[in-house]
Amino acid sequence: MTDTAMPQRRELISPKMLPYVLSLPALLVCIGILIPFVTAIYYSLQKYRMSQPWNRGMNWGENYLKFLSDPDFWNTLKVSLVYAGSTVVLELLLGLAIALLLRKRTPVNNFISIMLLMPLMTAPALAALMFKLMTNPNFGILSYFMQVLGFSDFRWGSSPDTALFTVVLVDVWVYTPFMMILLLAGLRSLPTQPFEAAALDGVPRLEQFWRITLPMLMPYILTAALFRLLDSIQQFDIIYAMTQGGPGDTLMVFQVEAYLNFFQSTNVGRSTALLLILWAITYVLSNIFVKNWLRLRERARGGA
């Protein structure tokens, strides 16, 4: 029985075909990404609103040209960049500070670092709803604290003056642990010799940080910042759950605008054009980061 079974199994996939079969899942995933991408490009070049099927037709780039003179688009671009920039910088600073505090491997530090990951386990939309409750003027604990501090009319997400601050706060609460854990891993993997040498030479701690820690940690910082930036510029859930892009157009970021354009207005042409511009921004940003990351790696290798 064994003799007859073996050749059959060998014939199932011939050695010639094996590489193709093994790469098939990756190929299918690529196709699964490329088909919607190409379709989105095609739709973005059309005047295409589902509620007006009679008006549908190619308008070749007109959707993009209209953005140039559309104040809503420029507002969206500005809000998205400000949101992404401020969240990444704040999370980076806080994440780095916490990672430095927890750098030493002790049971207490390990325990704290695990506990601090808790917000990361919370779905961002749920975190936003949680903060919405905590900032409720009737019973929210954060509103209560603000009143105690003397800010009796602090309106959190309901006022255009404080809406950005409120959603950035939620983002920072959710994602700072992400930065922290990446940077902590980086810090703990750094070679100890340079630090020991610096300590022997009596180099002050601050000097050590600027001259040794930060440059050596830079690839990790860039990686963490890249991940967060790409995610943050595509922000949807926190903002939509908190204010639906309002008040007014205060928080109308790309994803919220594109979502409303498609699901509410069924304006497929404008929605896909917006998303493709977001893709282009993401592509450029990731290229900049990756190039810098490669440069740093080369330098590190050269140095070694």
Place this chain on the structure above:
Amino acid sequence: MYDKEKDAIGAFLRGEMDRRSLIRRLGALSVTAGAAGTLYNMMATNAQAADFDWKKHSGKGIKLLLNKHPYTDAMIANLDNFKQLTGMDVTYDIFPEDVYFDKVTAALSSGSTEYDAFMTGAYMTWTYGPAGWIVDHNEWINDPAKTNPNYNWDDMLPGVRKSCAWNGVPGGELGSDDAKQWCIPWGYEQNNLTYNAAMLEKAGLDVPTNLDQMLEVAAAVQAANDGVYGVGVRGSRSWATIHPGFLSAYANFGEADLTNDGGSLSAAMNTAGSKEFHAKWVKMIQDSGASDWSSHTWYQVGTDLGAGKSAMIFDADILGYFMNGGENAMAGQLAYAPFAANPEASAPTPNIWIWSLAMSKFSKDLDATWYFMQWASGPEHGLFGATQMDFVNPVRQSVWNSDIFRERLNKSYPGYVEMHDVSAPGASIKFTAQPLFFDLTTEWAATLQQMVANEVPVDEGLDQLADSMNSQLADAGLR
């Protein structure tokens, strides 16, 4: 058991006994309203079966896409009657409202055959209809071979029925002769006043009867009650902020969203009258609205009233209805009044929200689906839901005429029936039907938020809004 009661209801269904006699007879037999409703429904189902081949599609199954709602609960509670009547099977998916319409859009735009019928609002059909995703239900309503003789389409409240019919021409009048019946009304909401009688009494105030009075009363009741704001209205950045109290009051002053000049649509919210109205509305929110008004959906408007955080709401009447029951802190303490914002108007003109049923064009068996549609929107289920569940407001005049239903409302919801009767003649959709409805109305809400936050003066904000709307209308070939 219940033989005498069944005889009485049977006589009523055959037309041998009038309604008042039926109530008296059931009262004499010590039958509660709930039990009477059950018996009535059972008997009516039998009566339905006698006149029509309800078993024609026996053995078939249909699938529904439903929103989590008391109307859905009422239908499910009665669904076994339908299955028994027709021999059909009904399955369904229920989604919370936050994601419900996304699910509908996704299912319909992809041409999915999974769902045969679904819940919708009339506004949504202004997208679904022209997109070719739903059918003109007139084809079934007007076919005696497919619709049971007791369906009584004319029993539907005219303003509600017409609001679900549109000829598909941008700016076309709702309910015109050439209109297509894109959906079948199921339950509806008028926008009126629900108030906390004790709070108004404490401040020595009467119920406001126009917008100016509402501004004064809201400010005064807020001043007299600690930790309470004067008036709840919606404020989130959504089209849903415009359609309830806001548009009802706006229309009462004779103002319109758009003008239609021979098929060319133009924004109409920057007239002098509209600017004056907006200025008052904005002041009302700034002085006496919720401090987090810009995040308020119907949910926050309702729960604040139910929790005793607001003194009144100018919103859906059924929101006030639900807040007067259950475990709400203010249950049993709320009262209702019709509201005409314009002191010179003879009656209220509430804009309405209509939860409706519609058949998907991609259904595998529209005829069988129509059997469910006519049962679910029929007079018998309407009466069952209204008397035993929370299927309010009914869309059928016969249900509103039901003494059992009216007595139930009068007992626990003071002023509700009168409020409905006074405002029902003027109740209809006040928006202009056109494909950019959601774009323009959401932008209107965003502008309102900017005006309330003093980011832009009312005059300037409305001029900018009108310019933006006109440009979008022109771009879409509607101007």
